[in-house]
């Protein structure tokens with residue numbers, strides 16, 4: 355549990371959980387916040403075609419007595435046409451469909467609710483997984499691209515105090531196929547014209563929904579392969595159009611740099627100094643700002659991909675011009691042209707102490723960065739009227755369901771995701 359008091363000197367009191375498991379490279383600390391890398395649930399999602407590469411799919415088919423070439427056929431249905439129900443595959447023998455639906459194409463995720471915002475240019479979906487765990491994804495249409503924000507974990511163990519998902523804790527890691535199926539369903543929704551202005555093509559995917567992607571590392575890397583590898587292996591998306599965000603798991607950033615998949619790395623920084631970042635992002639107690647920016651720079655050198663720095667502007671907390679200057683100095687000290695800063699005003703949420711910066715403070719922050727030569731783009735806040743920030747919809751629906759049975763008035767979550 356975390357407690358906060360209002361004002362610019364807000365402090366976050368943290369409890370110590372002695373059983374926390376630390377990731378590779380982490381050190382023990384007595385003043386440890388409630389960070390968890392251990393899932394509360396142990397259940398595994400049913401094994402699925404998208405968990406496996408093509409050879410793996412062939413092997414499964416051979417084991418149940420079907421020819422290996424069917425793996426290519428099933429994979430093209432799934433990745434090229436978005437079809438996941440064997441009953442809809444007319445070129446697959448009827449005698450094979452039941453076995454395929456059990457071995458390679460079990461039903462994985464079911465829509466709980468879907469909300470539209472921004473004149474139909476944003477759709478937020480809440481999905482239920484096989485064990486009742488729930489995750490969110492958000493589809494957003496822009497003039498020059500359509501982007502899907504996906505979840506990599508149910509809940510999150512990073513405990514960022516301003517984030518609805520962080521307050522849930524980590525329920526469990528998603529499987530590769532549970533991540534990939536969010537993309538398949540979004541591609542179908544785009545093609546079917548679910549967003550305003552008719553059919554479109556899903557061009558971009560960002561891992562900025564529920565969860566810390568690098569805490570579910572192996573699964574996320576496999577999902578990246580399914581996204582970028584061409585059919586029949588995967589969707590064949592451009593790695594340049596995929597972004598993986600992190601709050602700063604430094605060893606995993608270095609690992610990702612060596613995977614040969616040049617996705618964009620987004621670092622959710624939110625503060626350029628350790629004093630404040632220790633409060634906003636508990637994992638900063640393990641890897642400090644300097645170590646994180648060094649790793650981000652190494653990622654740029656290894657992949658040639660410019661790194662994004664995400665910075666939620668929170669009123670009177672991290673939005674001072676001196677912090678903008680400190681951020682610019684820290685980035686410039688590591689070179690020029692390797693990084694791009696995306697400040698994003700925090701979505702104001704009723705009852706929360708975490709509120710967005712004033713327009714004037716935002717402008718001053720951006721101008722300070724630009725005056726120091728840092729490429730800076732203010733990101734828009736999509737879906738702020740539909741519990742738009744990550745974790746809010748799941749929490750709101752859970753509260754509604756609970757209140758329907760207790761008769762209590764709905765409670766809006768007072769935390770905010772800003773990645």
Ligand code: SF4
Nearest residue numbers: 510512514517520565
């Ligand atoms: S901000 Fe991101 S890393 Fe932090 S608790 Fe929320 S989902 Fe997890």
